[in-house]
Amino acid sequence: MKNISILIKTSRPLSWILAPMVFLMGLLASGGELSFLSAIQGFLLAFPYCILLYGINDVYDYKSDMLNPRKNLVEGIILKPKHHQFVKKTSFFVALILILTSLLTFNATNLFGMVLLLFFSYFYSAPPLRFKVKPPLDSFANGILYFFAPFIIGFSFNDALVNIPIKVYLIAICVMGIHSFSTIMDYSVDKKIGDKTFSGMFGKRFASLFAFIAFIFALSFAGINTVMINYYLIFCSILFLIVSIFPSERLASVFFKLIFLGFIVTSIMFLI
Secondary structure (H helix, E strand, O other), X not given: OHHHHHHHHHOOHHHOOHHHXXXXXXXXXXXXXXXXXXXXXXXXXXXXXXXHHHHHHHXXXXXXXXXXXXXXXXXXXXXXXXXXXXXXXXXXXXXHHHHHHHHHOOOHXXXXXXXXXXXXXXXOOOOOOXXXXXXXXXXXXXXXXXXXXXXXXXXXXXXXXXXXXXXXXHHHHHHHHHHHHHOOOOHHHHHHHOXXXXXXXXXXXXXXXXXXXXXXXXXXXXXXXXXXXXHHHHHHHHHHXXXXXXXXXXXXXXXXXXXXXXXXXXXXXXXX
16 A cells, blocks of 8 residues: 555656546547547556656656755655665556557557657666756756647547648647746756756746747647637746746646646646
8 A cells, every 4th residue: 555655656646637537638629539449548648657757867866855845745756775676667567558548559650659758757867868867858858748749649549740730840849838938846856956957057038938838839830720728828928927027936836837727727628
């Protein structure tokens, strides 16, 4: 039971819904319907996948997490070294299961999306690549693992990679912007520990301004005909602009929570 508790805590329960929702967006955008295999993949992208994504992060971010006052059940725990090996082994097992389900689809697009997802999810935090401390690759990796890859996986059940709409790429850029903005919250901690992040290298104002430009660009060129999504893009753009003027870590933390909540609400309304 204790090991299960560790996995639940390190997997960030509030984030379990993210990848499955993006997966469903891709599935619906392709005109596909839920099948037994797609339902299995969607389920595995919830709690199991989050063990890998956040567990590996907690293993390799242990030193900085010790200094981070935001660490809790919602935003990540401080994973003690005695649990590191267990979490890593479980993460590798999850990755194996995900690859096997992808192989069972006999679908090159699905396999490409899954490999992309697992590659960036692992190496975002793990050496030798550790994209997290190589900006702007840190934000690029987040655009892939939080949106583009799970979207491709869902899309693959009824369409091919070459037919993905341009708006999907633009939304992935928006997710990169959200990540650049999120690094402002941990600016002081990352500076203290010596971790280079987007805001650490380019500054807090530019990190927020990049997010603002990404969202305005998507709003202008994505051709999104869903009013709720457009409102969400405008809402986030305003928050980014405010922080680019007043680059407060505390303010960025509050706004990031609003952005996260807005994404959940907008996604649910889109899927309904």
